Amino acid sequence: MTRFLPGIIAMAIVVVASNILVQFRFGESLTWGAFTYPFAFLVTDIVNRVHGPAAARRVVVAGFVVGLICSAIAARVDATTTRIAVASGLAFLLAQFLDIGVFNRLRDRLGWWKAPLFGTIAGSVLDTLTFFSVAFASAFSFINPAEDVAWANEAVPLLGWGPLVPVWLSLGAADFLVKLAIGILALVPFRIIVRNMLDRRATRIAEMR
Numbered sequence: 526m527t528r529f530l531p532g533i534i535a536m537a538i539v540v541v542a543s544n545i546l547v548q549f550r551f552g553e554s555l556t557w558g559a560f561t562y563p564f565a566f567l568v569t570d571i572v573n574r575v576h577g578p579a580a581a582r583r584v585v586v587a588g589f590v591v592g593l594i595c596s597a598i599a600a601r602v603d604a605t606t607t608r609i610a611v612a613s614g615l616a617f618l619l620a621q622f623l624d625i626g627v628f629n630r631l632r633d634r635l636g637w638w639k640a641p642l643f644g645t646i647a648g649s650v651l652d653t654l655t656f657f658s659v660a661f662a663s664a665f666s667f668i669n670p671a672e673d674v675a676w677a678n679e680a681v682p683l684l685g686w687g688p689l690v691p692v693w694l695s696l697g698a699a700d701f702l703v704k705l706a707i708g709i710l711a712l713v714p715f716r717i718i719v720r721n722m723l724d725r726r727a728t729r730i731a732e733m734r
Contacts, residue, residue, distance in 0.1 A: 529572055529575075529576045529583070532576070533584050535568045536568045536569070536587060537587065537588065537591045539561060539562065539565045539568060539588070540565065540588045540592050541595060542558075542561045547559075554685075554696050554699035555696075559700050559704075563707040564707070565617070566641075566645040566649070567711040568588075569585060570641040570715060571719055571722075572584050574640070574715075575723065581625050581628075585617075585625070588621070596613065596614070606660075607668060607672065608665065609660045611660075612658075612659035613656060613660075615656075616651070616652045619651055619655055620648040623644075623651050624645060624648030626644075627643055637716065638712050641711070641712060642709070645711070646705065646708060649705060653697045654697070657694070657700070661691075661693035661696075663678050677696075678691045678693065679692050681695055683695050683698060684698055
């Protein structure tokens with residue numbers, strides 16, 4: 526357990542930071558939390574590469590628990606809604622587990638970057654669709670009929686210039702583009718951190734012989 530404790534701590538930091546920063550807007554379509562949340566995929570992928578999928582799943586569950594605690598605290602001060610809390614937890618679990626699954630299918634393929642990149646892309650697509658639809662789409666109003674999400678279903682140009690779509694779909698598109706950009710940039714720290722961790726492990730094993 527202690528060997529992947531740094532991963533649990535890193536995931537907790539990402540989740541807590543994202544829950545705080547999501548309250549502050551960045552432009553018309555984003556919040557500052559959109560720039561920290563994608564690093565959850567980086568943490569998961571590093572743990573997966575170094576310690577394996579079982580450890581990665583434990584780190585994800587730990588992050589989910591931290592997210593639940595954050596949602597409970599936010600609810601006490603009326604900073605969140607039931608639908609957003611449900612959407613956030615569901616999206617996190619589904620997306621991170623999908624990332625782990627895709628990563629494992631590609632981990633031994635030629636090209637070290639394929640597993641983390643395609644795992645992150647797949648997870649980001651599922652995360653975005655799950656969160657924004659469950660949180661704001663009218664089809665999911667049954668989760669809490671009392672919550673008014675009419676504003677999120679008004680028609681607006683996609684990303685400010687495309688065809689007319691519901692507000693939530695445009696917000697989701699902007700969020701996904703950020704996830705995609707950070708996922709690509711995160712390949713650099715992924716490569717460096719994984720290489721350093723594996724080198725240290727090899728050194729410790731050599732010293733024990």
